[in-house]
Amino acid sequence: MRKFSRLFFLLFLIEFTIVSAQKTAIYTNDLQDFNRAISLYKENQYQSAQIIFDKVKSAIKSTDIQADCSYYSAICAIHLNQSNADEAMENFVRDYPTSPKQNQAYIEVAHYYFDQGKFPQALEWFDKVDESSLSYDNLDRFNFQKGYSYFSANKKKEATPYFNKVLNSKEFGSQAKYYLGFMAYDNDDYKNATKYFDQVSSEEKYSEKLSYFKADMNFKSGNFQKAIDLGLVAMPKSTALEKSELNKIIGESYFNLKQYDKSISYLSAYKGKKGRWSNTDFYQLGYAYYEQNDFENAISQFNKIIEGKDAVAQNAYYHLGKSYMNTDKKQQALNAFKNASEMQYDLKIQEDANLNYAKLSYEIGNSYQSVPDVLSAFISKYPNSPSKQEVETLLINSFITSKNYKGALELLEKNKNFANKEAYQKVTFYRGLELYTDGNYKEALPMFKKSIAEPRNPKFTARATFWQGETQYVLDNFNDALISYKQFVAFPESKTTPENNNVNYNIAYCYFKQKEYDQAGNYFQSQIDVTKDDKFRLNDAYLRLGDCRFVTAKYWPAMDAYNKVVELKSFDADYAAFQKAISYGFVAKNDKKIEDLNKFLATYTISQYRDDALFELGNTYVAEKKNDLAIKTYDQLISESKKGSYASKAILRQGLIYYNAENDALALVKFKKIAAEYPKSPEALEAVSTARLIYVDNGKVDEYATWVRTLDFVNVSDAELDNDTYEAAEKQYLQNNTKQSIASFSSYVSKFPNGIHALKANFYLAQSYFADGLETNAIPNYEFVIAQSRNEFTEQSLSRLSQIYLKKNDTSKITEILKRLETEADFPQNVTFAQSNLMKTYYEQKDYPNAVIYADKVMANPKTDNKVKSDAQIIVARSAIQTNDEVKARAAYSKLLTIAKGELAAEALYYDAYFKNKDLKFEASNTIVQKLTKDYSGYKYFGAKGLVVMAKNFYGLKDSFQATYILESVIKNFTNFPDVVSDAQQELDKIKAEESKTNSSIQN
Secondary structure: OHHHHHHHHHHHHHHHHHHHHHHHHHHHHHHHHHHHHHHHHHOOOHHHHHHHHHHHHHHOOOHHHHHHHHHHHHHHHHHOOOOOHHHHHHHHHHHOOOOOOHHHHHHHHHHHHHHOOOHHHHHHHHOOOOHHHOOHHHHHHHHHHHHHHHHHOOOHHHHHHHHHHOOOOOOOHHHHHHHHHHHHHHOOOHHHHHHHHHHHOOOHHHHHHHHHHHHHHHHHOOOHHHHHHHHHHHHHHOOHHHHHHHHHHHHHHHHHOOOHHHHHHHHHHOOOEOOEOOHHHHHHHHHHHHHOOOHHHHHHHHOOOOOOOOHHHHHHHHHHHHHHHHOOOHHHHHHHHHHHHOOOOOHHHHHHHHHHHHHHHHHHOOOOOOHHHHHHHHHHHOOOOOOHHHHHHHHHHHHHHOOOHHHHHHHHHHOHHHOOHHHHHHHHHHHHHHHHHOOOHHHHHHHHHHHHHOOOOHHHHHHHHHHHHHHHHHOOOHHHHHHHHHHHHHOHHHHHOHHHHHHHHHHHHHHHHOOOHHHHHHHHHHHHHHOOOOHHHHHHHHHHHHHHHHHOOOHHHHHHHHHHHHHHOOOOHHHHHHHHHHHHHHOOOHHHHHHHHHHHHHHOOOOOOHHHHHHHHHHHHHHOOOHHHHHHHHHHHHHHOOOOOOHHHHHHHHHHHHHHOOOHHHHHHHHHHHHHHOOOOHHHHHHHHHHHHHHHHOOOHHHHHHHHOOOOOOOOOOHHHHHHHHHHHHHHHHOOOHHHHHHHHHHHHHHOOOOOOHHHHHHHHHHHHHHOOOHHHHHHHHHHHHHOOOOOOHHHHHHHHHHHHHHHOOHHHHHHHHHHHHHHOOOHHHHHHHHHHHHHHHHHOOOHHHHHHHHHHHHHOOOOOHHHHHHHHHHHHHHHHHOOOHHHHHHHHHHHHHHOOHHHHHHHHHHHHHHHHHOOOHHHHHHHHHHHHHHOOOOHHHHHHHHHHHHHHHHHOOOHHHHHHHHHHHHHHOOOOHHHHHHHHHHHHHHHHHHHHHOOOOOO
């Protein structure tokens, strides 16, 4: 048993010894491989060494040896630039945290990342290194690389101590000094920067860079000539980016030395920061051109400063204004000075810009503010300005030249400091004219009275007196107007005024309206004696002279005057020919009267006086006992004008001819025809009365009674009461007792709605209501009159009704009434009134075709005055715009320009500019807008619209500054016109979108 045990132990021992020997042999071999790998590693054979390290690591059990193999394999990967080198080293650090090579691993990874240029990752590993355990040889490299990693991360404060640690390093000292110098330079510490740069300037690899930095430092230190010299030296050896910066340094240095001619080429060569120029860059080049008097190039550069809000922008806008002034572009200069005046960075520039803005506003007008407001604002803001007196003088003159009389008057009356008496007289006069032109006569009259009350300038006193008379005349104050006209004539200065040409004509009409025909005739003759070129007034003066002599029974002089009108072949020649023919009857020359009436009918086939002529001719034939010709003439009258006012009279005359010739049967036919077709007319009443005589004479009273009962306007039993009631009312009416006449006529029409005098009673009641201001009450009575057959009151009732409905804006009835007035009126004034208001009514109803038809009728009438013609022309133009008929709109607005005044003239000018813009005639369009701005500044709406057109013009002329500035000003200043602001915003958005595509390029 023991033997067995000993044998077992011996065998076990032998086996253990063999196994141990095998293990020792394997371990020894692994160590040999490890040592061989270390040898290869030291011989820089990293690939071979790495393979063995990896093999040993997988075979050996020793943790220490495994850690070393992992470390050296990772180091080999670093030296071999393998893509997973960083991962291998990180795995080592993670897997063997207690390895003594940890610190060295941190260093190796940091160096690896540094060499790869991955400075943030390098810095992360450098921060893990225990610096105290580093060897002296490794310390310099560590300090420099960690300092540079901080530097690359823009952590200059952290980088500085590390660079300072290697200043004396042979390998890293020069680099550290360079970067310390660069950081000092970057912090504007030029003293230290120079110190460090000087220490490395002898080294060739730094000298080229240092020339650039030194040039820049000298520039920033104000040593401009030195900066130029160094910059020129550095230029040939610099990169493209550095050359751009050197051009800026040299150019700006020349600029600061006021050597502008030399600065231009260098400033132009600058490429900008990231390819873009700043406002300062554009300003400096622009100012350099400005100092060389090259104003066009200066404008080009200044204009590129968009949306600048600093001192540079203010300076640029100011000199942009100066450049525009030197190139005679005053509207552009106005905008530039306005922009500079609204900035407060340089108060001296702001004041001078304000002054230039104010003076230019006076010279060319201002659409943003009234010129007086601009000038007043300057005086208020700069009360001690040496230019104050000059601006005050301009302010006074601007009251007249700006034509903003309303605003000027408000300013004068509000601020007594500017109450220059002569200016006040002129402003009130022109404001009166403005109101008169717009038809505001009641407001115009006090203006003329105020002007007369300040008799500082005799010529304006005379003119104001004349226009006081004109206003009084249109207000139907004819006697007051006559006094004013005669006062005007008494002024010696009146002879030199334009109003003097027609004063006799106006005086004549005052007498004419007051029925003082002898005096009126004398003044019409005086007008004829002095009138040469005014064909309209000459013709009318002859016509009215004839009327005056005719009314005063001076028929031969009347005929002489009428003959002149006929000879002139002007308008109203038909009226003159008719009146001349009538005159022969009053001088017992019926044969001549008949001859001239027949001549009239042959000559004037469409005259409105044909029915008058036929009626007179028929009457004259009756007087000459030529009854057959009379009957025939009356028949012609009835045939041509069945609905005319003479038709019933002609039939009555025929009936009377037959009655007087004892042809009772034919007479009754005519009388019954009148009663049937023209009931309630005065002729119908006379026809019934005469027919009664025939029936009575022939003993046929019953037959008469049967017939007359069919007539609803004849009430035989109530006839006496009817007459008495009517006569009582008529008496009140004729005595102008309006209240009593209203009561009396109301009673009559209530009691006798179909009475004998129903027509007259309704008409006179309507007239009384109208005179008493009860226009609505008058409507039913006027409508009663026009519902009857054509009568002597039809035309006036239609006229009154149209006035009432127009005032009430009753569109449901006004068109019908006006159309009847147009076709049924005998007086030309009523025809013109109807046509002009039909024109306006159709336009308001957006019935543009009919509006244009009536506008053409109005303009075709030679008697239409310019104001009504302007209304007609504007309706044609606006209708054409609404229907997109641009050709017609152009023609209409062009014609309107020749006759329009006030707001219509402003509108016509706007469209003139608008169409020129569409034709790409930008300069011509701007000229029109400037005229609109200067001459019609009181009409802000069209001024604002004109500015939008001007902005489009400037953009078309490649002047984006002016375009955007004007549009922004419109948006800011005209919020009370939303449609204009909307148009301006759309245009501004469009321009900015377009500019954003190109503004990334620099100055060229």
